[in-house]
Structure formats: C-alpha cells, structure tokens
Amino acid sequence: MASDYGNRQQQLDEMSALQSMYEDKKGVFEYGEGTELISGRLRVDLPRLATPLRLNLKTETSEIKKYALNFAAPIDVYFKLPEKYPSFRTPRIKLTALWLTRHLKAKLMRKIIKCCKENIGMGMLFFVMQTIIDETNDMTRFAREIDLNGFNVERSGLTAAKRLELLQKADEEGDTAEFENTNYECEVCFENVLGKDCTRFLPCKHVFCRACATSYFKTNLNDSTVKLLECMQDGCQSIAADVELRKCLTEEELERYQSIVFRNALEAMGDVVICARMSCQLPVIIEQSDPSSSYSTIAQCAECRYAFCLLCRRVNHGIEPCRLNNGLKEVIEQYDNGTEAQQKELEKRYGGQKRFRALASQYKSEQWMLQNSKTCPRCNAGIERSSGCNKMQCTKCNCNFCWLCRGILDPRNPYDHYADGDSNGSCGNRLFEGTEMELDTGSDEEFVDYEFMDSDEEGENFVEFMGGI
Numbered sequence: 001m002a003s004d005y006g007n008r009q010q011q012l013d014e015m016s017a018l019q020s021m022y023e024d025k026k027g028v029f030e031y032g033e034g035t036e037l038i039s040g041r042l043r044v045d046l047p048r049l050a051t052p053l054r055l056n057l058k059t060e061t062s063e064i065k066k067y068a069l070n071f072a073a074p075i076d077v078y079f080k081l082p083e084k085y086p087s088f089r090t091p092r093i094k095l096t097a098l099w100l101t102r103h104l105k106a107k108l109m110r111k112i113i114k115c116c117k118e119n120i121g122m123g124m125l126f127f128v129m130q131t132i133i134d135e136t137n138d139m140t141r142f143a144r145e146i147d148l149n150g151f152n153v154e155r156s157g158l159t160a161a162k163r164l165e166l167l168q169k170a171d172e173e174g175d176t177a178e179f180e181n182t183n184y185e186c187e188v189c190f191e192n193v194l195g196k197d198c199t200r201f202l203p204c205k206h207v208f209c210r211a212c213a214t215s216y217f218k219t220n221l222n223d224s225t226v227k228l229l230e231c232m233q234d235g236c237q238s239i240a241a242d243v244e245l246r247k248c249l250t251e252e253e254l255e256r257y258q259s260i261v262f263r264n265a266l267e268a269m270g271d272v273v274i275c276a277r278m279s280c281q282l283p284v285i286i287e288q289s290d291p292s293s294s295y296s297t298i299a300q301c302a303e304c305r306y307a308f309c310l311l312c313r314r315v316n317h318g319i320e321p322c323r324l325n326n327g328l329k330e331v332i333e334q335y336d337n338g339t340e341a342q343q344k345e346l347e348k349r350y351g352g353q354k355r356f357r358a359l360a361s362q363y364k365s366e367q368w369m370l371q372n373s374k375t376c377p378r379c380n381a382g383i384e385r386s387s388g389c390n391k392m393q394c395t396k397c398n399c400n401f402c403w404l405c406r407g408i409l410d411p412r413n414p415y416d417h418y419a420d421g422d423s424n425g426s427c428g429n430r431l432f433e434g435t436e437m438e439l440d441t442g443s444d445e446e447f448v449d450y451e452f453m454d455s456d457e458e459g460e461n462f463v464e465f466m467g468g469i
Contacts, residue, residue: 011038011081014123018042039080042125044132046072048178051140053099055167057148057160071174072139073098073167075132079125086124090116093128098158098167099146107142111135188212188232199248201231201238208232214248221249221257227264227344229257275301276308286310311359332360377406389431391415402427404434 015031015038022028031040052068059065075097082089093112095105115131116124136142148160158166180196186209199213200206208216216232217240229245231238245254263274275282286299298316300307307316335346335356347353373384376394378401383394390403391414400409402417404427409417418431 007084007087010086010123014086014125015040017123018125037080037082039078042077042079042129044075044077044129045177046074046133046136046174048174049139050137053139053143053167054145055099055148055164056145057164066145067164067168069167069171071171071178072136073170075100075136077125077128077132079128086119086121088120090120091124091128095132098163098170099143101146101150104143104146108132108135186212188216199240199244201233201236201240201244204231204233204236204238206231206233206236206238210248213244217245217248218253221253228261273299273310275304275306276313277301277304277306280304280306328359328363332363335360374403374406377401377408387435389435390427390433391418391431404430 012033018029019031025045028043028045029040031038048070049072052070053072055067055069057065057067075095078094078096080092082092085091090113093109095108100108111131112128115127119127148163151158151160151163153159156163179198179200180194182195183192184195184198184207185192186198187206188208189212191209193209195207197210198207199210213232217229220229229240230236231240242254245257249257273284273286275284280301280303282301282303284299284301298307299310300316308314309317331346335343338346347356369382369384373382375382376397376399378399379394379397381394381396383392385392385403391400391409392403393400400411400414401407402409407417407427415431418427418429
C-alpha cells in the first residue's frame with residue numbers, strides 16, 4: 001500500500017512533468033502547493049474539429065441565425081488532488097468553457113471519471129486532457145447544435161451576442177495558431193517555410209513566404225498606379241490584410257498605403273474629390289450647383305477655399321469654355337484604348353470615375369447626334385430620322401425641309417423638290433436615297449417608276465408607286 005508521502009511525491013512528479021511539457025505555452029498550466037492539497041488549472045486547447053461546432057442565436061427580431069466554427073474555445077480544467085491520489089482516489093475536476101452547457105459538462109465528466117478509474121495508480125491529468133480532446137473532436141456526435149440563448153446571463157455576465165463574439169474570436173485564434181505551426185511551400189520561391197514566417201491572403205488562403213511577400217508589397221507600393229495590394233497569385237483578387245502588411249512594411253510605408261486606399265475610396269464616390277491645390281489635397285464634397293444637371297463641374301475646398309473646375313482641375317473659369325473641351329476627343333480616345341491603370345488615372349485626373357464616365361457618355365452622345373441627326377433649318381431643333389423618306393417635317397415648328405440639303409420645302413408641294421428637272425437640281429429623283437426604301441438599281445430586270453400627283457384631299461401630297469417590267 002502506497003503511503004501518503006509516496007502519493008505526495010507522485011503528485012509533485014506529475015506537476016513537474018506537466019510544467020516542463022507546457023513551459024513554452026503561457027497560461028496552459030499552473031498549480032499551487034498548499035499545506036494540504038495540490039490544486040491548479042489546465043487549459044485544453046482543442047485542435048481543428050473533425051466536424052464543426054454548430055451554434056444558433058435568436059436575435060431581437062426573433063430571427064434564428066446559425067454559425068459553424070472549426071475551432072472550439074479552450075476548456076479549462078480546474079483540479080484538486082486528494083491525499084490518496086493517485087493510489088486510491090481520482091482527482092476532483094471542474095470544467096468550464098464558453099460553449100459547454102450543463103448537459104455537455106455532465107456528459108464529458110462521465111467520460112473523464114471512467115478514464116480516471118481505468119488509470120488508478122498513475123498520474124491521470126494528462127489522460128484527462130486527452131479524453132477531452134478525443135470526446136469533443138466530433139462535435140456532430142458530441143454537441144450537435146448549441147443554443148446560445150440557453151446560457152444563464154446573470155450567472156455568467158455574458159449576453160448571447162457577446163458569447164458568440166468570444167467564440168468567433170477563439171475560432172480565429174485557433175486557425176491562426178494552426179497556420180503558424182504548419183510548414184508551407186511558398187508559391188513564388190518554392191521554399192518550405194513555417195507559417196509564422198509566411199503571409200497568407202484571405203479568403204483565397206494562398207500562402208507565400210514573408211521575404212517574397214515583402215518584396216512584392218514594396219515594389220508595388222512604389223508604382224504610381226497602385227490601388228490595392230492584392231494576392232500574388234495570378235487572377236486572384238484577395239486583398240492583403242492590415243495584420244499581414246504590418247509584418248512586411250515599415251510604419252511609413254503602411255501609412256502611405258493606407259493614404260492611397262483612402263484616396264481611392266474617396267475618388268470612387270460621386271460627390272467627393274481631392275482638392276486640386278497641390279499644397280492642400282484634402283477631400284472636397286461637391287455641392288450640386290445646377291439642378292438640371294446630374295453632375296456639377298465646380299467644387300470649392302472648405303479648408304483652403306480654392307474653387308476649381310472638376311474637369312480641367314484649374315481655377316474656376318466661370319462661363320468661359322473649359323480647356324478640356326478642345327482636347328476632349330483625344331482624352332476619351334486615350335481612355336477607351338488605355339489599360340485599366342491608365343483609365344483609373346484619367347478618372348482620377350478628371351473628377352472621379354462617375355463624373356468622367358458621365359462626361360464621356362455625354363460627349364459620345366453629342367458626337368452621335370452630329371453624325372446621325374440634323375437641325376431644323378428654321379428653328380435649329382435637333383432631328384433624328386429613324387425611317388421614311390428624305391422629306392422631313394419638324395415637330396417643333398412644322399417646317400418641311402429636305403434631309404439631304406436642308407433646304408426649306410414649299411409646304412403646298414414639298415415633294416416637287418425631288419421631281420426630275422426641279423430648279424434645285426441637286427435632289428431630283430433622290431426622295432429615298434440613303435433610306436431602307438432606296439431603290440435597287442443593280443437589277444435591269446425589275447424597276448419601279450414613280451410619279452408625283454396631287455391629291456384631292458386637303459392639298460396633301462403623296463407618292464403613287466407603279467410597278468412595271
């Protein structure tokens with residue numbers, strides 16, 4: 001029979017073994033040697049779960065939200081060793097964890113008690129930890145789904161939402177710890193590097209060694225067209241997280257990058273631009289100056305009071321024509337034929353993406369109108385011909401005119417202008433020229449003759465078609 005002294009020595013040996021096992025992991029193991037019993041705490045960090053920990057939370061609007069975590073928050077094991085431990089007694093155990101309900105604690109304790117009884121005479125705390133890890137690894141079998149609203153808020157001081165926040169944080173910490181302790185092959189230099197010396201992009205999870213990532217970040221930061229530091233994998237658009245950038249860039253470089261990101265975000269907004277005065281460069285909110293227009297072209301900085309044109313970026317020129325107008329065609333051609341980086345630079349130069357695209361759209365519409373429409377020779381209203389012959393009538397002033405020569409036609413006999421031998425001469429026999437109804441002159445076998453006749457109804461002219469072979 002082991003003496004109390006022998007039990008005490010075994011207990012101290014077990015404490016010494018656990019301490020040396022976890023001396024590099026802060027907060028995992030601690031104990032105290034009282035005058036009577038040894039007591040302490042073990043933190044069981046659970047590895048990646050075989051099946052996720054599923055949670056549900058009922059919101060204030062009675063909506064049920066569901067969550068799945070790959071890492072469960074650690075379980076704290078508080079223990080006290082009786083005098084006759086480990087010869088005849090098992091340790092006194094108490095379990096706590098953010099996600100452990102009373103039912104799950106009882107279920108886990110039954111397994112722990114069974115494990116301890118099977119190992120009487122030996123140090124049992126390590127077996128206790130292993131039992132916890134084994135039993136909780138398959139959460140579908142062990143816990144199924146946990147209702148976060150079922151915990152006692154008064155006793156714990158944690159609301160369901162706060163408990164969820166802590167559980168999600170533990171999930172992220174578990175994922176980070178696993179990453180840092182795993183070897184990865186850099187996708188650039190193909191060296192095997194421990195995760196703690198690598199940069200990982202999310203959500204794509206592409207991994208590169210820190211040396212390659214640092215070189216990539218610094219090179220791109222020196223590029224004047226840089227917008228965001230994206231993943232190094234071709235075609236991947238995951239953005240580098242601040243926590244990873246801080247490991248690769250100096251404070252000055254990081255501050256510069258954040259300034260670029262902030263500036264780009266402002267420029268993407270339709271009502272904010274950067275002050276055109278180089279010594280200022282503060283954000284300027286654009287106020288709508290013309291209610292009939294979707295876009296104002298004038299802005300004034302609230303800080304330096306500089307008023308400037310959003311298009312040419314020069315001092316406000318009032319009603320004078322903008323200098324950009326003379327070279328607008330070339331600018332839009334540069335934009336249409338440029339790379340994405342060049343397009344971004346032009347948008348940035350001329351008042352932001354929305355404003356520049358509106359300007360380009362307006363210019364192209366005006367050019368199309370010039371090419372595909374004409375103005376009434378009497379009132380100058382714009383007119384587009386969608387179908388019909390070359391005899392036009394303005395809907396604004398009712399003027400009859402010729403689409404080809406823009407000559408005003410006699411309202412009594414407008415079609416006389418197209419008769420063969422008309423004094424005008426230039427538009428004879430050209431009533432349907434350039435229209436869908438234009439005659440097919442390529443065939444000698446079929447032809448259509450037309451002659452102009454006066455109708456008896458209200459003096460209105462019409463064309464009578466006569467076919468022949």
